[in-house]
Amino acid sequence: MSGSAYNFGAATFAFFKTMGRRPGAVISIAVWQVLFYLALFVIAAVMFLPHVGAIVALAEAKHEPEPAQVLALFAQMGGAIFLTLVIGFALTLMVQGAWLRLLTRNEVASGVPFRFGGDELRLFVVNLLYVFFGFLMYIAIVIAVVAGSLVGALILNVAGEGTVTGGLLTGLWGFVAALAVMAVVIFLLIRFAAAPALTVRQKDIRFFESWSATKDVTGMMFLSYLVVILVSFGLGIIASVVQQIFMVGAMVSVIEPLSQLENTKGADVDQVMSILGTVFSNPVVIIALLLALVVQYIIQVIIEVCWHGVGAYAAVRYDGGDDVLAPAKPAPYAPSQSVGEAPSEG
Numbered sequence: 001m002s003g004s005a006y007n008f009g010a011a012t013f014a015f016f017k018t019m020g021r022r023p024g025a026v027i028s029i030a031v032w033q034v035l036f037y038l039a040l041f042v043i044a045a046v047m048f049l050p051h052v053g054a055i056v057a058l059a060e061a062k063h064e065p066e067p068a069q070v071l072a073l074f075a076q077m078g079g080a081i082f083l084t085l086v087i088g089f090a091l092t093l094m095v096q097g098a099w100l101r102l103l104t105r106n107e108v109a110s111g112v113p114f115r116f117g118g119d120e121l122r123l124f125v126v127n128l129l130y131v132f133f134g135f136l137m138y139i140a141i142v143i144a145v146v147a148g149s150l151v152g153a154l155i156l157n158v159a160g161e162g163t164v165t166g167g168l169l170t171g172l173w174g175f176v177a178a179l180a181v182m183a184v185v186i187f188l189l190i191r192f193a194a195a196p197a198l199t200v201r202q203k204d205i206r207f208f209e210s211w212s213a214t215k216d217v218t219g220m221m222f223l224s225y226l227v228v229i230l231v232s233f234g235l236g237i238i239a240s241v242v243q244q245i246f247m248v249g250a251m252v253s254v255i256e257p258l259s260q261l262e263n264t265k266g267a268d269v270d271q272v273m274s275i276l277g278t279v280f281s282n283p284v285v286i287i288a289l290l291l292a293l294v295v296q297y298i299i300q301v302i303i304e305v306c307w308h309g310v311g312a313y314a315a316v317r318y319d320g321g322d323d324v325l326a327p328a329k330p331a332p333y334a335p336s337q338s339v340g341e342a343p344s345e346g
Contacts, residue, residue: 004317006217012224014103014309015302025108029098030301032113036091043087047080093120093127097200099305103312104201122199129207130192137188141181148177190214190221197308197315210311213318224310231306235299243292 010017019026094114101107101119109115152170159166195210214221 006220011310011313012227015305025102029113033095034297040087040091044084093123097123099308100197100200100312103309104197104316119200122205123196125205126195126199126207144181190218193311194314197312201315201319213314217314221310228306232303239295239299242295246288246292
């Protein structure tokens, strides 16, 4: 497989590289992603709406609700909760598949870029493997914590309980042990980070092959993820400042109804909801909320693509796919039948 040098910029800033190479594809996936999530929200709202009255009744009760009442309510909502989780998980796989096809194969289906085919089913298996090995890792961490505690107790006993030396040595041991566990966890996460991208790239389940794909670039990938995290914090601060500017400007126009909330102590739910309805039906507030959500969503997409991009770069590099990292070919979209092929394939 490819032994090319690690391109830190291409791996770390996948969003900007991809946006420059395929702006239409990035915008298409991002727009359809928000539309699908809005559809999921509407579906969930429709399914849970019949149960709102029962929830409000329990909340307004003068006494603590009986456990049987709460359990009965959850039993009634069980089907809606399960269906929402299933649809949400399927949508997550479709979104992950669409981004990884773009990042690893330079493919985006015309029209709606989301599919539920072979790519998504293989990603489902990869995510199940993540859950399984994550559970094993959790057990290993618990065992390590117990063993570390025993060693710490032994050190304290040998050095002398209640002594400064004993306290320092025990604290030092706890710090070093915690760092060691964290380092092992991060190392394993990075070594298997390319599994989803490699699975989409080669159209076959490639979970353990990620170990080979990340073998020579683990340290560089760690730095890439670290930069993505720092960029995420920076963008989050920017988003917060921009959103506050929007919302402060909007609240100026609804100071009067907001001031009424101070005088609603002891008021019923209808009065409070009426005041809030006045506030959030104001066009200025609506526009400010929409602008704040747009800013938040754009930043979320940037972070999401950059996070996927590190593993995708390692997969493409391992597979010798320099063609995907180059500028786009003339055809802006792949034929829809080439994307997310039927489950029976591969």
